[in-house]
Amino acid sequence: MSEFYLLAGALLLLAGLFVVYPWIRTQKRLSAEVSNANVIKQRIDELEREVEEGLIDKKDKQIAIRELKLALVDESPIEHSAKRQFATPVLILLSIPAIIAGVWVYYHAHQLSGLNAYTKAKVDVVALRERMQQTGGQGLTPDDFAVLALSIRDNLRDNPQDISGWSTLALVNSAIGRLDESVAAYEKAVNLDASNDTLRFKYSEALMLAGSEDDLQTAVRQMDYLISKDASNRNYRLLFTTIAIKLQDVALAQQHFEVIKDELDPNSQFYQSITNELSLLGLDFGPKEAIHKLENGGASRLVVNIELDVKLNEILPANAYLIVFAQNANSTSKVPLAVKRMPLGDLPTQVELSDSDAMIANMNLSSAQQVNVTARISIDENVMPQAGELQGITNNIQITKGKSQSLDVIINEELQ
Known part of the structure; x- marks a missing residue:
């Protein structure tokens, strides 16, 4: 933006020179002409006095006056004509770079595309919000979520204290993979309404999804506060268990799952998914029958070998x-069913995706029959693709619920 202002200032200065410089030249020319006329008038007055004093006769005076007038006429037109002939091509020559510079600045600095997107967002946002409330985001494309985010941010500029707006923005950012922005939006909402436990719970979920060490530790502090207010809340205990699993904290996971395990249906997909995660930490909850069902119809897991x-x-x-x-693979929605992100280490490597890596409730691996798996080397942590990033995709992987499946993804494409 600063580049635009500098170029605009330069163009204004150039335009000013086109106006001011000819005006100054004209004023100087007029001043010179007036000065010459005054000199001639003064000389004619002197000739009159010389006639009166008898120094010259009237005939000599008339000859002198005629010569003075001829000198004035001869000097002006030729000089000004020559100057005009010189000035015209110079002005044309100077106007060419000015026109080129103006077109270049307009092409690079105009915001027509942004204005069109903003106008479209205004038109579409009501319908998109209704669809999001009805379906929880299912069926919406990344472009739809981007339009929602644009509209919400616009509203928040006018009303930065809108708690609902910050919460909705956080949900939208989470849906399109902008987890850090989602966390920041939820944090803003919680700061505005610290007594809202539901909002704090969602904030903790976003921190868990973001998944960095700092995010998970912050989530632990948030959940400690919620548990201190309502120790019997099953949802609090389940989320705390999931956070502990991500932290690989066996004691913390066991502490919270022990409290609520008897309230859960051991045959449910969720129970089988979470007990499978706990078993990887060396904890065994539930009867062998439940574990057997996990292997034949429970949660799903993909082991992705990346080269x-x-x-x-x-x-x-x-x-x-x-x-x-x-x-x-069978839906128009491109919201990830499971996602993992981490600093790039050595390749080849292996990454596991499971139902616990879902971004939106009820949109996980087990909810799909076929999936496309993408491995991307990203410039940043944003799921949205950017030019220069590297990517590989393996399509149409059949999901067998309760099975741990292995597949290969070769990163072989540079995004343009």
Whole structure:
């Protein structure tokens, strides 16, 4: 934006010169002409006095006056004509770079595309919000979520204390994979309404999904506060268990799951999913029958083996992130059913995706029959693709619920 202002200022200065410089030249010319006329008038007065004093006769005076007038006429037209002939091509020549610069600035600095997107967002946002409330985000595309985010941010500029607006913005950002922005929006909402426990719970969920060490520790502090207010809340205990699993904190996971395990249906998909996660930490909850059902109809897990095509080694971004996610192959919605992101380490590597990596409730691996799995080397942690990032996709992976499946993804494409 600063570049636009600098160029606009330069163009205004140039335009000013086109106006001011000819005016100054004209004023100087007129001043010179007036000065010459005054000199001639003064000389004629002197000739009159010389006639009166008898120094010259009237005939000599008339000859002198005629010569003075001829000198004035001869001087002005020729000089000004020459100047005009010189000035015209100069002005034309100088106008060409000014026109080019103006067109370049307009092309690079105009916001027509942004204005069109803003106008479209105003038109579409009501219908999109209704669809989001009715379906929880299912069926909406990343572009739909981006339109919602644009509209909500616009409203928040006018009303920054709108708690509902910040909460909705957080949900939208979470749906399109902007987890850090989702966390920031929920944090803003919680700061505005610290007594809202529902909002604090959603904030903790967003922190859990973001998944960094700092985010998870912050989530632990938030859940400690909620548990201190309502120790019997089953949802609090379940979320705390999931956070503890992500932290690989066996004692914390056991502490909270023990409180509520008897309230859960051991045959439910959710129970089987979470007990499977706990079993990986060395904890065994539930009868063998439930574990058997887990292997034959419970939660799903994908083990993704990731390799990099050797031809892309030279353009591997520095300080990059590895993002691995699965999308429903039979749905128009592109919201990931499971996503993992981490700083890029050595390749090849192996990443596990499971139902606990879902971004939206009820939109997980087990909810799909087929998925497309993408591995992307990203410039940042944003799931949305950018030019210069590297990616590989394996399509149409059949999901067998309760099974741990293995697949290969080769990163072999540079995004344009």
